[in-house]
């Protein structure tokens with residue numbers, strides 16, 4: 001089975017089209033003003049226009065209020081909401097009830113005990129996204145370009161559906177996929193030439209590395 005690849009933090013039609021042409025299953029748009037990848041809902045709708053139905057459109061938000069979610073959903077009509085803050089299981093249930101969209105819940109991972117946070121969300125979220133815990137002092141809950149110890153996922157119940165995220169790039173994705181067996185991966189800063197600026201050559205190298213890793217699967 002082909003690995004699902006989410007290209008996150010997209011801001012231009014060129015980068016979105018390139019990602020989908022290279023086989024991205026998911027495209028991510030960041031709605032978080034402090035991020036260099038932040039995009040306005042109307043701009044995201046314009047940028048994503050050509051790829052609807054060819055790849056999933058993911059709206060990434062961080063502890064967003066309903067007013068903000070209303071605006072994002074109305075403008076972009078995303079396929080999936082990625083909740084990348086401290087949203088509780090109750091909040092996820094509320095968001096699902098209001099918008100009727102699948103939710104991917106990001107959980108920050110640094111140590112084995114961080115996996116204990118999965119349980120309360122089981123049966124509520126549609127998928128998890130495991131990202132590295134942000135470094136102390138970071139302004140961003142994601143997009144920090146740092147990885148966690150992938151071996152921690154050895155302890156994961158294999159029925160838990162997740163995307164692997166955090167500091168992935170062309171140089172380490174082979175090892176990450178081999179160690180975790182992840183069938184879905186997510187990348188943002190690892191394919192950028194500067195914060196928020198996607199580099200199509202780095203994107204190509206990432207897709208090539210993912211496809212190579214697939215052929216090396218047991």
Ligand SMILES: O=C(O)c1ccccc1N[C@@H]1O[C@H](COP(=O)(O)O)[C@@H](O)[C@H]1O
Pocket residue numbers: 008009028030032035036037060061062084131140141142143144145146165166167168186187188189190
């Ligand atoms: O990318 C951001 O700026 C961002 C801001 C707020 C919430 C989430 C964000 N990004 C998410 O983090 C992962 C990992 O990023 P990276 O590959 O380590 O740079 C990214 O794919 C987004 O889902």
